[in-house]
Amino acid sequence: MKSAALGAWSASLDRGRRVCWDVVETARSQKQVFAALVCYWVWQLFFFQSPFSGLDKAGVLVTGVPEICLLGTSLVTYGLAQRWEVLLSSAAERRFYLVFVGTALAGGTVCFCLAPSLVLFPVLSWTLALAGSIAMGAAAALYIIEMSRLFSQLGPRFALFLGVGSLLLAALGLGLVSLLPFAGQGAVLVGAAVGALVFLSRARSQFPRKRLFSWGQDTAMRKPIKLLVTCFVQGAALGIMSALDPSASSGMQGSFLTATAFALGALVLLATAGLLSMDFNHLLYQIGFPLMALGFLGHVCLPGNVGVSEFLFGLAHCYVYVLMTCICSYFSNCLKCSPVWIVALTTLCMVGGQLVGVLLVEIAGALSLLPMTAMGLSGVMTFLLPVAALLLLSNDNPVSGWGAMRPDQRGEEGDRALFAKIASDYQLTAREHEITEYLARGRNKRYISQELDLSEETVKTHMGNIYRKLLVHSQQELIDLVEKERQARDR
Numbered sequence: 001m002k003s004a005a006l007g008a009w010s011a012s013l014d015r016g017r018r019v020c021w022d023v024v025e026t027a028r029s030q031k032q033v034f035a036a037l038v039c040y041w042v043w044q045l046f047f048f049q050s051p052f053s054g055l056d057k058a059g060v061l062v063t064g065v066p067e068i069c070l071l072g073t074s075l076v077t078y079g080l081a082q083r084w085e086v087l088l089s090s091a092a093e094r095r096f097y098l099v100f101v102g103t104a105l106a107g108g109t110v111c112f113c114l115a116p117s118l119v120l121f122p123v124l125s126w127t128l129a130l131a132g133s134i135a136m137g138a139a140a141a142l143y144i145i146e147m148s149r150l151f152s153q154l155g156p157r158f159a160l161f162l163g164v165g166s167l168l169l170a171a172l173g174l175g176l177v178s179l180l181p182f183a184g185q186g187a188v189l190v191g192a193a194v195g196a197l198v199f200l201s202r203a204r205s206q207f208p209r210k211r212l213f214s215w216g217q218d219t220a221m222r223k224p225i226k227l228l229v230t231c232f233v234q235g236a237a238l239g240i241m242s243a244l245d246p247s248a249s250s251g252m253q254g255s256f257l258t259a260t261a262f263a264l265g266a267l268v269l270l271a272t273a274g275l276l277s278m279d280f281n282h283l284l285y286q287i288g289f290p291l292m293a294l295g296f297l298g299h300v301c302l303p304g305n306v307g308v309s310e311f312l313f314g315l316a317h318c319y320v321y322v323l324m325t326c327i328c329s330y331f332s333n334c335l336k337c338s339p340v341w342i343v344a345l346t347t348l349c350m351v352g353g354q355l356v357g358v359l360l361v362e363i364a365g366a367l368s369l370l371p372m373t374a375m376g377l378s379g380v381m382t383f384l385l386p387v388a389a390l391l392l393l394s395n396d397n398p399v400s401g402w403g404a405m406r407p408d409q410r411g412e413e414g415d416r417a418l419f420a421k422i423a424s425d426y427q428l429t430a431r432e433h434e435i436t437e438y439l440a441r442g443r444n445k446r447y448i449s450q451e452l453d454l455s456e457e458t459v460k461t462h463m464g465n466i467y468r469k470l471l472v473h474s475q476q477e478l479i480d481l482v483e484k485e486r487q488a489r490d491r
Contacts, residue, residue: 023270026161032206033150034166036199040143041170042177042192043109045258046185047136067242068362069130071355073137078351081145082344089213089340092146101142102197106190108135113186144347145340146200151325152215152332152339153207155424156280159329160273163322164266171263175256216338224342226392227327227402228349230284233388234320235350237292239357240377241313244299261311265318280330281397284323289389291316296385299378309378324350334420335401418486426469435462439475440482 027034047070081088091097112132118125151159177188204212272287295313302308328346332339361377398417399405419440423433431452438448445463449456472478 018274020270022157023161023165026158027165030154030158030162030203032199032203033147033154034162036147036196036203037162037166038169038173039192039195039199040147041166042173043105043189043196044140045170045174045262046177046189047109047112067133068355068358069133070137071239071351071358073134074141075348075351075355077138077141078145078344078348081141081340082348085338085340085344086217088145089217092149093209093213098146098197098201101139101146102194104135104139105143105193105197108132108139109186109190109193111135113182113189116182141347141351143196143200145343146204148328148332148339148343149212149215150203150207151329153212154329155333156326156329156421157425159326160269160322163325164270167266167318167322168263171259171266174262175259178256178259216332216336216341219335219337221335221337221341221401221404223345224331224402224404226394226397227346227404229388230392230402231324231346231349232353233289233385234292234317234324235353235355236357237296237313237353237381237385238317238350239354239359240361240381241295241299241310241317241357242354243358243361244377257307257311258314261314262318265315266322268315269319269322280323280326281395282393284320284327285389285393288316288320288323289385291319293382293385296378296381300375300382303375330398330417330421331401331404333424334417335404336420337404418482422470422482422485428466428469432462432466432469435459436466436470436478436482439463439466439478442475442479 109132111128115125115129115132118128154162173192177185180188268291269283272283292313295309295311295316298305298309298312324346328339328342331337331342364377394400419433419437422428422436428436434452435448438451443451445456445459448454449459452459467473467478470478470481472481
């Protein structure tokens, strides 16, 4: 009994070391994408998509108007991107496009950071704050869409490891930024915005241009209603939490809180993804949503200490946000749908939910109902999030694309997505991907060579490369690995 426990513990340690090594290797192999994500996360965690929003740190937030403008502009941008996807992809190929996005991202940051220095001129101060919010909202949306193109080529495994690794480094960077005076923070944030676009431009050049900008445009899919509801609930929870007490996390202490919460969220995701075989479906609903509910429960049980509940929710939001990035990458890479379509659609719902949450709290505050409403909203969300997770969780989600595929498509498309995910996770070439499917169906070397019009020696060479990448030693072990992946997806 004792030896079995020690064996399980040793296996867990080996798995943990392997996952950590995979994160390092992924960051090393995709240095430009990793650097772009680190820069963008530093910028984003300060201004956007965080319950510890840096909007109030500028000293101009009397109401939630700048945040509403930021979210509203982002909402409109995602809506237009989803509506005119082909036109946007055509524009994104041009050199001026990234210059425009970078100018809006950095220029909006400059405007927002200058606003506090003009408090003696309130009209000018508010104009700069609002203009900066609008520019940052649009640029952030366009930037995320461009990053999604890269993840459509890299796959969900890369999305997970790059997301976790970059978040850890960005959290450290954000903690250091919080030690600087306000002017220094502004300079670093502008530099992060510029760096994010420079590294994104370099990362895009690594992929074939035509493939990158036309990926998935011919794939017709239904709207994944369950995933869109998931995103809306996530966004509403984020909006409510961020608006309940925006002053609680301001200043240096708030930045440290942000950095620590997101770093821990990334580590928890890395640990649970390794233990649960990267099953994004169950990780999202069985761990991510309950973690968000725990944040609201802290608000109910510890009403005098908002920082604790915001810290717990920040950890959970990081966990869920990276998972959603992985799921969108699964859609575009494995189900072969357009990354612009799926990311614009899901983020549109999330930002829409976030905007609804913020407006709900703002209206309650304007009606002088906030003290009572804060406790009531937190109690409702504590109950609603686990219930939503229970209703939305299904073993059929990965196969059906959360409702995006019709029942008659699911068998064939589900198998295609499974092998595409394996090829993405283990970095198989297109030919190796093709041969892996034959091997998993029990076909021998001679049959494969005839079907693909290759010599048996060439097939044998490909098989050796496949076995090496999959860490297996025989065809039966490869079949077992595929079956294990299928069981992890369907459990």
